[in-house]
Amino acid sequence: MSGIATIQGEIRMLEYILNKTSNEEQGDSVLQLFSNDATPSRDDTVSTYTECTAGGYSEQALTGDSWDITLNSGIPEGIFPQRTFNFLESENIFGYVIKNPTKNTVLFAEKFSTGVVELPSNGGIIKITPKIRLRDLGQ
Numbered sequence: 001m002s003g004i005a006t007i008q009g010e011i012r013m014l015e016y017i018l019n020k021t022s023n024e025e026q027g028d029s030v031l032q033l034f035s036n037d038a039t040p041s042r043d044d045t046v047s048t049y050t051e052c053t054a055g056g057y058s059e060q061a062l063t064g065d066s067w068d069i070t071l072n073s074g075i076p077e078g079i080f081p082q083r084t085f086n087f088l089e090s091e092n093i094f095g096y097v098i099k100n101p102t103k104n105t106v107l108f109a110e111k112f113s114t115g116v117v118e119l120p121s122n123g124g125i126i127k128i129t130p131k132i133r134l135r136d137l138g139q
Contacts, residue, residue, distance in 0.1 A: 019064030027101030040109035056088035087123035
């Protein structure tokens with residue numbers, strides 16, 4: 001018989017992934033927007049995604065103590081407060097990725113369900129509320 005993770009075990013794993021504990025080997029994850037039409041899959045690598053480069057844009061750190069970890073319909077979920085990205089010029093944005101602190105691993109990726117966001121030549125604002133459901137990692 002194979003083992004299973006309890007809900008509390010899943011919550012603890014999510015806390016480690018999101019730097020919600022005092023694990024000294026971790027740092028804060030990084031939120032980046034991507035500008036290529038990639039469809040996230042379990043086999044993705046950093047090279048799957050092209051980070052936005054338009055003026056005004058910059059990646060954002062997701063500090064561990066700001067994540068809210070709860071149960072949502074019995075599934076552990078981490079939600080980070082809404083982040084705002086300011087662009088000064090045009091850019092096409094397809095979604096976001098969350099990377100580990102050294103940016104060499106994609107922890108999570110999401111393509112916008114509404115399709116590409118096309119910012120005009122004078123830029124604009126994109127708001128993202130990062131969310132990871134633990135079951136998303138294994139499905």
